[in-house]
Amino acid sequence: MGLQALFFYLFAFVAVASAFMVIASRNPVYSVLFLILTFFNAAGLFLLTGAEFLAMILLVVYVGAVAVLFLFVVMMLDIDFAALRAGVLEYAPVGALIGVILAIELIVVIGGSTLSPEIASNISMPIPPVAERTNTAALGDVLYTHYVYFF
Incomplete structure (x- = not known):
């Protein structure tokens, strides 16, 4: 490692x-x-x-x-804060339901990339590697392009 x-x-x-x-x-x-x-x-x-x-x-x-x-x-x-915490149990079932829905969505997204690896291989890198162009330089080019376009 x-x-x-x-x-x-x-x-x-x-x-x-x-x-x-x-x-x-x-x-x-x-x-x-x-x-x-x-x-x-x-x-x-x-x-x-x-x-x-x-x-x-x-x-x-x-x-x-x-x-x-x-x-x-x-x-x-x-x-x-003691008064605020008193109502926590009232909203616990709704919070648990939202947590279960989010967990199911995460399992579907992660499981989808595991079950069909050809989808992951089709994704290309939209930016050049850091050895060719740093992120700060690329950001400067984008800002300069938008600045020139704006004025």
Whole structure:
């Protein structure tokens, strides 16, 4: 197993574990901090795929703005979370039904690609490999093309 695969599994495991802790944490401040950790690991996964621009945008926009805003709103508001949790059991059957539907959809999508591998072989890569052209340069070409077209 290569170093890149090791880091992929590390980032993916921490991202999934911290995403679970976002919804499992009882304290909303801890939940926002776990959300920030999830964003950092998602940015690490973007860096592994060569999408440096998306990784930096994720960190700047989501961690720098949205997650901090969530943190300040949660800390500034005095919400009675005990009253909010009292109604959770009322909506549990609807949530379980939606979860089962999503699980069935995932099984159909993953099972469809496993049962008919010729579909997966017909998919072509729309972008050149990173060795030929970096993602940031390709994004600059797209933005320049749209800028010239607009004006």
